[in-house]
Each structure stands twice: as C-alpha cells, then as structure tokens.
Amino acid sequence: MVRTLLSSSCKDSEAISSLVAQDGSPCNCIRVINRNNNGTRALRFLAVGECMIELSGGGGPDLWRSGFAGDTLNTAWYARALLPSSWSVDYDTCVGTDPLSDRLLAFIASAGIGTQSIVRHPSRAPGLYMIELKDGERSFTYWRDSSAARTLADDPQRLKAAFDGADVIYFSGITIAILAPDRRQALFDALDAAKRRGARLVFDPNLRPRLWPSADAMCRATTAAAARASILLPSFDDEAAFFGDRSPKDMAKRYLALGADEVLVKNGGAEMVLASGSAIRELPAMESVTPVDTTGAGDSFNGSYLAARLAGAEPEEAARKGHKVAMQVVMHRGALMPFDALKAVL
Numbered sequence: 163m164v165r166t167l168l169s170s171s172c173k174d175s176e177a178i179s180s181l182v183a184q185d186g187s188p189c190n191c192i193r194v195i196n197r198n199n200n201g202t203r204a205l206r207f208l209a210v211g212e213c214m215i216e217l218s219g220g221g222g223p224d225l226w227r228s229g230f231a232g233d234t235l236n237t238a239w240y241a242r243a244l245l246p247s248s249w250s251v252d253y254d255t256c257v258g259t260d261p262l263s264d265r266l267l268a269f270i271a272s273a274g275i276g277t278q279s280i281v282r283h284p285s286r287a288p289g290l291y292m293i294e295l296k297d298g299e300r301s302f303t304y305w306r307d308s309s310a311a312r313t314l315a316d317d318p319q320r321l322k323a324a325f326d327g328a329d330v331i332y333f334s335g336i337t338i339a340i341l342a343p344d345r346r347q348a349l350f351d352a353l354d355a356a357k358r359r360g361a362r363l364v365f366d367p368n369l370r371p372r373l374w375p376s377a378d379a380m381c382r383a384t385t386a387a388a389a390r391a392s393i394l395l396p397s398f399d400d401e402a403a404f405f406g407d408r409s410p411k412d413m414a415k416r417y418l419a420l421g422a423d424e425v426l427v428k429n430g431g432a433e434m435v436l437a438s439g440s441a442i443r444e445l446p447a448m449e450s451v452t453p454v455d456t457t458g459a460g461d462s463f464n465g466s467y468l469a470a471r472l473a474g475a476e477p478e479e480a481a482r483k484g485h486k487v488a489m490q491v492v493m494h495r496g497a498l499m500p501f502d503a504l505k506a507v508l
Contacts (some may be wrong), residue, residue, distance in 0.1 A: 207245065207472070208279075208328040209238035210254040210349075211337040212311035213266060214289040214304075218457075218496055220369070224380050232498035233334050233368055235275075236458045240465025240487060241332075243501050244274050246473060252276035254324045273501070279324035281317070286310035287349070293457055304372075306340070315345040317479040318352060325356040330472065332364045332464075338387050339373035346383065353390055365391035366464055369400045377404055389420040393471075395464050397428045410435040414442050426467065427483060428460060436477050440506070445478060448485045451493060458497030463488040479480035 202333040211234030217226040234251055242251040253275050257263040259282050266288060271277050290304030306312075315321050324329060331353065338346050357363055367384045374380035381404055388394055394417045398410045407413040410427040414437035417425045427435040453459075466487035470480035490507050491499050 163218070163476050186423065191448070192410065205248055205252040206239055206253045206328045207238070207249055207330045207332070208254060209332040210314070211235065211236040211334055212289065212306070212309065212340055213253070213255055213257070213270070214306065214309070215262060217290065217292040219293070219295060229496055229498070230269050231458065233336050233366070233461050234332060235270070236461030236497045237332055237465040238275055239273060240462045241254065241469045242273055244466055244469035250276060251473065252279060252312065254279045256281045256310045256408070258283055258310045260287050263288060278502040281314070283313055286313065295455055305418060308342070312340045315341055315348040318348045321348065321352040322355055325352050325361065326359070328361050329353050330355060330362045330364060330468070331356055333387070334366045334470070334479055335368040335384055335387070336370055336373065337448050338383055339370055346379055350390065362393065362483065363391045364395070364468060366395040366460070367395070368400060368406065368460070375385060381405060385420065392423045394422045394425045395428065395467070396425070399429070399430045411442055418460040424477065426477065428463065434481060436481065438477065445481055448482065449489065451489055453492035455495045456492050459488045459492050461497065462491040
C-alpha cells in the first residue's frame with residue numbers, strides 16, 4: 163500500500179556538487195541526503211512553510227507563555243512522532259539571526275526534525291501570534307507582515323536544492339499565502355521539479371482570507387497549488403463558502419477533477435469524505451470530546467493521517483488514527499503535544 167503514496171521513480175544520488183545562483187555565482191546549497199544506520203537512504207518527509215512565535219495564556223490576564231508553532235511545522239511534528247525510524251522528517255523555512263530564531267531552530271531539532279535546509283535572513287525575524295481562548299475555541303492576533311518566512315522562496319536554486327531528495331513534500335495554503343506572487347511561482351516551479359523527480363506533493367488548503375488581497379486571488383492560488391498535489395486534505399467548513407461546494411462530496415469531486423489521487427475532506431467532527439479515483443465514500447462521524455484548546459487540531463490530524471498512510475495503513479484506518487490523535491491534542495493547551503504525553507495516550 164505504501165506504493166500508492168510513493169513513486170518508484172525517486173532516485174538516490176549524492177550531494178549536488180556544483181550549483182550556481184541565477185547571477186552565476188556559486189550557490190551555498192547542497193542536496194539533503196539522510197541515511198539510516200545501515201547506510202541505506204532514509205525516506206524523507208519535508209514540510210515547508212512558516213513557523214512562528216506563539217504566545218498563549220500563562221495563568222493570568224497579563225501573563226503569556228511563549229512557544230513555537232505554525233501549521234506546517236505542527237504537521238511535521240506529529241509526522242515525526244508517529245513515523246517509523248526509516249523516515250526522516252525535515253522542515254524548510256526562513257528564520258532570522260536573532261536569539262529567538264536560535265531558540266526556534268534548537269526547538270525544531272530537539273524534536274528530531276531536520277533543520278539542514280532552513281535559511282537565515284540577516285535582517286528579518288520570525289512572525290508572532292497570540293492565542294486567546296473562550297470555551298476551548300481560539301482566536302488569533304498576528305504580527306507577521308515582515309516575517310523572515312516570507313522570503314523562503316527568494317532563492318529559487320536554494321529552494322530546489324532543499325526539495326531534492328524528498329519523497330513527500332507537504333505544504334499549505336499559508337505557505338503560498340505569505341509569498342509575493344513571483345515568489346509563489348518560484349515555489350510552484352520548485353514543487354513541479356520535485357514532482358518530476360518522483361516526489362509526492364501533499365497540500366492542505368488551510369484558507370486564511372486575511373493573508374490575501376482578495377477572495378478571488380486566494381481561490382485562484384489555492385486551485386493552482388491543489389492542481390500540483392497528489393494528496394489533498396481540505397476542510398469543508400473553511401472552503402465551502404468560497405468555492406461554492408454544497409457538500410463535502412462536492413468538494414472531493416472538485417479536487418479530484420484537478421488531478422488529485424487521494425482527497426480526504428475534513429468536516430469539523432462530522433462525516434468526512436474520502437475520495438480516490440472514481441470512488442467517493444463517507445466516513446461515519448467519530449467520537450467527540452469537549453476541547454480545552456483546538457489549536458493545531460487539523461494539523462495533528464494531517465500529520466497522523468500521513469504517518470499512518472506512509473506506514474502502509476489504508477485511508478480509512480489512517481483517518482481513524484488521525485482523529486484519535488487530534489482528539490488528544492485538543493485536550494492539551496497549545497498546538498504541539500509533547501511526544502511522551504502523546505505516546506502515553508495512544
């Protein structure tokens with residue numbers, strides 16, 4: 163079953179020996195090749211996007227606890243927690259040279275997530291967001307307009323080198339939303355090149371209208387990104403109003419028509435829809451809980467679903483595992499549940 167997710171055309175090769183930048187100067191990029199202890203190449207899951215500084219309630223109205231999170235990093239976190247050791251998990255973004263960026267990199271690495279391809283911007287820093295909770299539901303305030311991550315596609319050669327050797331590349335609607343149009347195209351070009359080499363692209367549209375100049379621009383870019391992906395993980399309640407989908411089945415059909423191999427439409431705890439080829443079926447609603455904090459629920463589902471699929475689980479079984487993990491995550495404050503706490507309840 164893993165073959166349904168991974169192309170047999172992926173090739174193992176050594177580091178790139180001679181990359182040059184667009185201006186002809188040497189490029190300080192190498193292909194990331196991870197190897198298992200026995201010398202064989204590890205399968206590589208790469209997530210690309212924005213990681214931010216997270217401020218959440220610290221026990222009083224003026225007390226805040228800092229951490230790090232971001233939708234694609236959150237997914238990489240849960241993928242790393244649940245994938246077997248034969249897989250490496252890496253993250254690609256841009257951070258600053260400031261002390262908080264140092265802490266961010268150390269935090270990512272401490273989870274066993276590779277930081278080799280992360281680039282550092284000389285004058286920018288990570289974005290920041292604040293979470294406020296009411297009855298377990300969260301609202302966000304963001305400071306990200308000048309974040310370093312907005313420049314992650316400024317060097318197309320670096321980006322293509324970072325993607326080289328990846329078996330699965332995960333990106334989201336936020337990944338594309340933070341980029342200027344020409345840099346978004348550079349990202350698409352790098353994804354296209356990776357796909358031609360055999361990488362499987364996974365996309366969560368994760369719509370954030372406030373990051374876009376208009377709803378039309380958001381929908382056009384989202385459609386362009388989705389048309390490149392083999393696996394799509396949309397959310398019905400996020401997208402229906404923008405794309406006119408009358409039901410989760412309609413949403414699944416829309417994405418299948420773009421060329422996706424596999425679509426799982428999440429539905430806020432109600433019946434999900436799983437589509438592959440011409441087969442579309444509803445998955446019964448699963449157990450629910452009263453959440454403490456819904457931050458990261460969808461991201462944890464995505465990471466767990468993909469980990470299960472890449473380990474050989476059938477889609478329906480993977481969806482159940484994703485739901486089980488997400489149900490535990492919403493009982494924990496913050497987007498990232500510690501690995502030991504996660505494994506204790508699974």
